Amino acid sequence: MNEPRIIVHCDLDAFYAAVETLHHGFDESIPLIIGSDPEGGRGRGIVSTCNYAARKFGIRSAMAISEAWRRCPAAPYGNGIYIKGSRGLYSRASRKVMQILQKPAEYFEQASIDEAYLDVTDFVSGDWDAAVALCRDLQDEIIKQIGLSASFGIAPNRILAKMSSEVNKPKGIFRILPDEVSLFFESRNIREVPGIGKKRATQLTEWGITSVDEMYGYGEIALARITGERFANWIMMVYEGKTSSEISPLRSRKSIGKEHTFDFDKEDHQLVLESLLSLVRRVMKSSREAGVSGRLAEVKIRYTGFETHTHGRSIPVAMDDDEVFTGLAKRLFANNAQQDRKIRLIGFRLGQLDTPKTKQTRLLNLFNEEE
Ligand SMILES: [Mg+2]
Structure with a gap:
């Protein structure tokens, strides 16, 4: 064995906030918001990220910068610090x-x-x-x-x-x-499992399931009736500690991606973000139709003048869920798009693909999608 x-x-x-705090010698207890120019609350960009002090005001990555300003303005109206960030x-x-x-x-x-x-x-x-x-x-x-x-x-x-x-x-x-896995899951909130987003959690809560052990206790067959067979099977694996421990520096070349070039280079990053999220949903739909899931999310940004950057993030297990990947894409864009630069093209790619073993899973996926 x-x-x-x-x-x-x-x-x-x-x-990002820690790097800036260190670089500028900021006080950690003062809310620090990294993002585009808030223009006194009229800015059209988004928040890249913020420190723990700013999170106390409910400020989050990918939030409109004007909303962040409303929650915690800079001096003389408040004590927030707004900076552009330095790649x-x-x-x-x-x-x-x-x-x-x-x-x-x-x-x-x-x-x-x-x-x-x-x-x-x-x-x-x-x-x-x-x-x-x-x-x-x-x-x-x-x-x-x-x-x-x-x-x-x-x-x-x-x-x-x-x-x-x-x-x-x-x-x-x-x-x-290894022998503490089920103890760890005891009364642990389902939202702490990467891959269980807000929608999935709400769906489970309606059935009175809020913790991971409750979810497991339902049994695979009953759980499958609520969530679909694939998710139920995956949760059983997670609970029993049977998911992958493979660490690999190699990136799979197999991937599914879509991109969009704007008619005019876009200044408004909120609009670019919306367009990115619609690409993510299309990519995830294709992946489900093909019966594959992925572990790597990549966002491609091309600025005016053709300068192109790709930013990626991988998750611990392969998934085909819209919510997981829209969340990842949102954060990748918010954290990496260079503020105040016009964007010409936006793209999304799902990589490190996993193919399910049976054709049955594929049929099941197509079925689920129609629900
Ligand atoms: Mg981190």
Whole structure:
């Protein structure tokens, strides 16, 4: 029998805001909003991201910048700080962090600019206590060398590692041992599972299901009647700790993508975002029709003058859900689109595709879509 792998997920805490705070020497307790020019509340752009202090005002990534201003204006009306953000700073900081994280990993996968998966099984000789100590060392090293705080999750597979890095955020370390998986899920809110969005959660809540163990307790057959067979089967795998622990730096070349070129280069990023989300929905529809799901979301942005950038983020398990990927695309766009630059083309690509084993699943997908 195979020994379980020891998978670490590292996620930097409020990454963009932390980098700016460090660079400008801002006070962490003052709300910091990174995004386009708010123009005294009349700005048409969006929020890229914000720090924990701004989140207390309900400000979120991809929110209209005018809405952020309404909630927390800058001086003299309030104490918010609004800045445009500096791309170069983020990639430099990210590169340095990834260098530190790569060292102990036998397999390493950068999932986004501020997130990575590491398989450290061999480095710690299968010792789960040594894995905790290792994460503490990595955390210290990142603070000492770069000045950024990071959270770590340690678990036998990707999705559990990802969930555990969220548990004690910020500056957290949390471990799930292979025989503690069901304990971890006990009364844990279903929204904490990556891949369960607002809509899915509402649907389950209507049946009185709010925690992961309640969901499992329903049994696969009963759950399938509520959510569809594929989701029910997937949840059983998650609960039983049977989802993938494979960490791979290789990006699958198989992908499905769509792009749109505007008639006129667009200044209004809210409009570009809407167009992106409609592309995401079309891509997801095609993927369901083809009976495949994906683990990688990529947003392509071409600015006036043909300069093109691609920004990606991967999730722990392959999915074909609209809500999951619209959420990812929204954040990728908000975090990466260069404010105040006109956009010529927007695109979305679903990568690292997974094909279900049976044709039956495919028929089921087509069926679900018509509901
Ligand atoms: Mg992060």
